[in-house]
Amino acid sequence: xxxxxxxxxxxxxxGGLTATDNVSFRLAAGARHAxxxxxxxxxxTFINLLTGVLAPSAGQILLEGSDVTRLxxxxxxxxxxxxxxxxxxxxxxxxxxxxxxxxxxxxxGGGRDWWRVSGSQRAVLDEAVAIAARFRLTDVLEERTxxxxxxxxxxxxxxxxxxxxxxxLLLDEPAAGVPEAERHExxxxxxxxxxxxxxxxxxxxxxxxxxxxxxxxxxVNGALLTQGSxxxxxxxxxxxxxxxxxxxx
Amino acid sequence: MxxxxxxxxxxxxxxxxLACGLAVTLGLMNFVNLAHGAFAMAxxxxxxxxxxxxxxxxxxxxxxxxLIPALIGLxxxxxxxxxxxxxxxLDQVLFSIGLVFMAVAAVDFAMGSQQQLIQLPPxxxxxxxxxxxxxxxxxxxxxxxxxxLVVALQLVLTRTRFxxxxxxxxxxxxxxxxxxxxxxxxxxxxxxxxxxxxxxGGALGAEILGLDPTFPLKFMLYFLIVVTVGGTTSITGPFLxxxxxxxADVAGKYxxxxxxxxxxxxxxxxxxxxxxxxxFARGR
Amino acid sequence: MVHSAPLxxxxxxxxxxxxxxxxxxxxxxxxxxxxxLVVLPERxxxxxxxxxxxxxxxxxxxxxxxxxxxxxxxxxxxxLGAYVAGLMAKHLSGDPLxxxxxxxxxxxxxxxxxxxxxxxxxxxxxxMVTLGVALVLGEVANQAAWLTGGADGLQGxxxxxxxxxxxxxxxxxxxxxxxxxxxxxxxWLARRLVHSPFGLSLRAIRDNPLRARAVGIPVHRRLxxxxxxxxxxxxxxxxxxxxxxQFVSLDVLAFHRSADVLLVLVIGGVGYLYGGLxxxxxxxxxxxxxxxxxxQYWQFWIGLIxxxxxxLGRERLSERVRGLWRSGxxxxxx
Numbered sequence: 001x002x003x004x005x006x007x008x009x010x011x012x013x014x015g016g017l018t019a020t021d022n023v024s025f026r027l028a029a030g031a032r033h034a035x036x037x038x039x040x041x042x043x044x045t046f047i048n049l050l051t052g053v054l055a056p057s058a059g060q061i062l063l064e065g066s067d068v069t070r071l072x073x074x075x076x077x078x079x080x081x082x083x084x085x086x087x088x089x090x091x092x093x094x095x096x097x098x099x100x101x102x103x104x105x106x107x108x109g110g111g112r113d114w115w116r117v118s119g120s121q122r123a124v125l126d127e128a129v130a131i132a133a134r135f136r137l138t139d140v141l142e143e144r145t146x147x148x149x150x151x152x153x154x155x156x157x158x159x160x161x162x163x164x165x166x167x168x169l170l171l172d173e174p175a176a177g178v179p180e181a182e183r184h185e186x187x188x189x190x191x192x193x194x195x196x197x198x199x200x201x202x203x204x205x206x207x208x209x210x211x212x213x214x215x216x217x218x219x220v221n222g223a224l225l226t227q228g229s230x231x232x233x234x235x236x237x238x239x240x241x242x243x244x245x246x247x248x249x
Numbered sequence: 250m251x252x253x254x255x256x257x258x259x260x261x262x263x264x265x266x267l268a269c270g271l272a273v274t275l276g277l278m279n280f281v282n283l284a285h286g287a288f289a290m291a292x293x294x295x296x297x298x299x300x301x302x303x304x305x306x307x308x309x310x311x312x313x314x315x316l317i318p319a320l321i322g323l324x325x326x327x328x329x330x331x332x333x334x335x336x337x338x339l340d341q342v343l344f345s346i347g348l349v350f351m352a353v354a355a356v357d358f359a360m361g362s363q364q365q366l367i368q369l370p371p372x373x374x375x376x377x378x379x380x381x382x383x384x385x386x387x388x389x390x391x392x393x394x395x396x397x398l399v400v401a402l403q404l405v406l407t408r409t410r411f412x413x414x415x416x417x418x419x420x421x422x423x424x425x426x427x428x429x430x431x432x433x434x435x436x437x438x439x440x441x442x443x444x445x446x447x448x449x450g451g452a453l454g455a456e457i458l459g460l461d462p463t464f465p466l467k468f469m470l471y472f473l474i475v476v477t478v479g480g481t482t483s484i485t486g487p488f489l490x491x492x493x494x495x496x497a498d499v500a501g502k503y504x505x506x507x508x509x510x511x512x513x514x515x516x517x518x519x520x521x522x523x524x525x526x527x528x529f530a531r532g533r
Numbered sequence: 534m535v536h537s538a539p540l541x542x543x544x545x546x547x548x549x550x551x552x553x554x555x556x557x558x559x560x561x562x563x564x565x566x567x568x569x570l571v572v573l574p575e576r577x578x579x580x581x582x583x584x585x586x587x588x589x590x591x592x593x594x595x596x597x598x599x600x601x602x603x604x605x606x607x608x609x610x611x612x613l614g615a616y617v618a619g620l621m622a623k624h625l626s627g628d629p630l631x632x633x634x635x636x637x638x639x640x641x642x643x644x645x646x647x648x649x650x651x652x653x654x655x656x657x658x659x660x661m662v663t664l665g666v667a668l669v670l671g672e673v674a675n676q677a678a679w680l681t682g683g684a685d686g687l688q689g690x691x692x693x694x695x696x697x698x699x700x701x702x703x704x705x706x707x708x709x710x711x712x713x714x715x716x717x718x719x720x721w722l723a724r725r726l727v728h729s730p731f732g733l734s735l736r737a738i739r740d741n742p743l744r745a746r747a748v749g750i751p752v753h754r755r756l757x758x759x760x761x762x763x764x765x766x767x768x769x770x771x772x773x774x775x776x777x778x779q780f781v782s783l784d785v786l787a788f789h790r791s792a793d794v795l796l797v798l799v800i801g802g803v804g805y806l807y808g809g810l811x812x813x814x815x816x817x818x819x820x821x822x823x824x825x826x827x828x829q830y831w832q833f834w835i836g837l838i839x840x841x842x843x844x845l846g847r848e849r850l851s852e853r854v855r856g857l858w859r860s861g862x863x864x865x866x867x
Binding site for chain 2: 597603605650653654656657658660661662664665666668669672673676788792795796799829830831832833835836837838839840842843844
């Protein structure tokens, strides 16, 4: 059985510090999987390893069964692995329309096109408009990204990742910093993601985790403490001790 | 061959004194100051003018060759450079190139474009036979003076309060400010000293390197090589880089004169490509 | 701007392609340039120089304005193009277009090879590598005097007629028409490139390289591509110089060439493609005026202008020009 995303014995050391400690992780196809853990557990490092921003000290990463450990970040995106960043990484001087259009165009191979004018390829436009609608960005499509409300920027962050038509989507704390008023929109959008996309969600917000996830992995000090269904993990005394101790569950 | 080594070492130490100010400026203020050579030129011309027009003895001109460029540096830093620390590297490059052009043209206008010749005092001229090796007196003098300067610099950096404040400011200016260290004053002082040292280097080197209005442009690359190959996080890095560069240049010009500076340039490109942070820099 | 109805793909397309439309100041510019061929016959020599410098500066804009690479050695490609074109004419064929093609290709090849070097490391390293490449080439040209003429320069370049029909005349008319023609074609192609999806990806890379990678853009390959194109264009400019002045000196590889073209671009404004052309005109006019005042010390004024530009906030000036440009585009769309 092939998993959507898998790591085998993944290790990352920075000098004397082991940020990722022999992590063997599995993301099932179509999963709604959450990765939780206390601050400093190494969750973002793990995502950076998965996406190729960091190179592992040891171990393997497999995307839908094929080894991508040596592949560059942009190649992994082409193979269907996309992510959002915990702190927005957007194209500040571009509009959402340009940014989404760019992501779609790149995926359709338009990046090498130096002759035709941007905005003349119908297939790109159709898809860009559709994605903008899905992520509720239609009314801000022509604003400068840097001027957008934070909630909208966060939606754009996910839209950009989605525009890559990923098979596996890694969401790094999508709700972080989003004001109450804009959260609902964000959560509804995340919940409405299609099943063909396997989603790994990193979150601190337990409400979001419990409402969204079907499986949970717990990362502590760079190592995988446990992995299983929501109920099982929530009941696990070790997890409670490390992390969920203060929750009402 | 040992003579070549000796000459190379002298050249290298001279380069170090000339370039160390640039290394500190880059490491401290993250400012790409391509005009650094202009201060060296100023010092050289101070010595030349004092000696040739006013008959001042060589050694007596040296303190002024340090002080005058230092003062010019201080004034420029407080008035102009200071505004550009936060600017993009492109702006800094444009600004310093502009300064160099102005300096070169101004000196050309004031002093003419011919080489400035300095008559070394008799006790510094000539060569001496030391254990079978021909050793130039002037080059020995240079090695001595520059060596003393290096030692003094290292002592100041490691043993004085100013030195530790400087190192703190280089490491992290914001934190240093938070600790109450007057970063602005440190910037000004180091820039001034760096410029002064460059001036002193220019004066000492006038006889070996030549002195004319195109000096800053001719040697700009050498200074940059010292700084990028040697890194900016220590004194030893640029020091070793200068020695290497000095020896390589002298040896290259002696053994393969037809290749000229070609070897240096290619070596530099190779080093920078293989280790973009410099040969000797500790990781930041 | 809020849409009352959902945005249709057609409307989206119109918005995106708005930038690419030819605006009236652009059309006016090229009409004036073409007209100068007829209206200013005694100025053709200097107009030729302006066209060449303009092309050179536009090529620098491609890497500085669109790829964010600060280069102090762009003259390497200019100089290589000049020497290749000159040597072509001297030894192989006097046909101008053939020589120009060779110049562009040679420079482009050098650009491709050195792009690998330039893309590693931070600003300062890039600066040094670009400077280093230009200096190496300068040394090579100097040492290979048997080929390049060394300090005496490459002489004896005799050009055949352009397109087999038009002989280069002493008034520079054919030369100017030639340079202007090449400039226009090259500019037009660069303009298309900048407004294409490729150009959009370059903007993205400049804006946020991390994010660019995260949407699948092969950042290094794109930068290498634009660097090569820029080098090719610079080579064309150098080739034009060699062919229209029929002389190549070591000066084409000198540091001040790289510094001057940087100044030209900065004066005109970085990042909207016309900056190189505007800057070329201003630069030449300035040079004419200031050389009349103090013929030998022209460099001083250049330095002063650079210092003043930076201190007065060249970026703010650039932003304002670009802002005007874009609002001009919005006008054109309505």
